[in-house]
Amino acid sequence: MAEKKTYEPLDELLESTGMKYSAIAEKSNIDKSYLYRLRKKPSKLDGELILRQLVLIKISFLIFHIFLQRKLTNCNKKLARKEFINERIN
Secondary structure: OOOOOOOHHHHHHHHOOOOOHHHHHHHOOOOHHHHHHHHHOHHHOOHHHHHHHHHHHHHHHHHHHHHHHHHHHHHHHHHHHHHHHHHHHO
16 A cells, blocks of 8 residues: 555544645645645645744634624614614503
8 A cells, every 4th residue: 555645633623624635735825735735744834834824813703703703793773673662562
């Protein structure tokens, strides 16, 4: 049986996202060939790329946080209106 050329735990993690490798590379703002080299030898990951990824993660988290806050605010407004209407009816 042929030996796998890439680091299996990293491949499993990447595959668990449900995204294709090309999409992961694009979202990570790196070249597909660089992603492949990282999959072969993750220790080649340089500090600059790590920082760039952390910034992207932080931005993504902030966007998600803002989105979630807006959804919760809308839900709270709808709930308050329902309670107000129920109080008027009863």
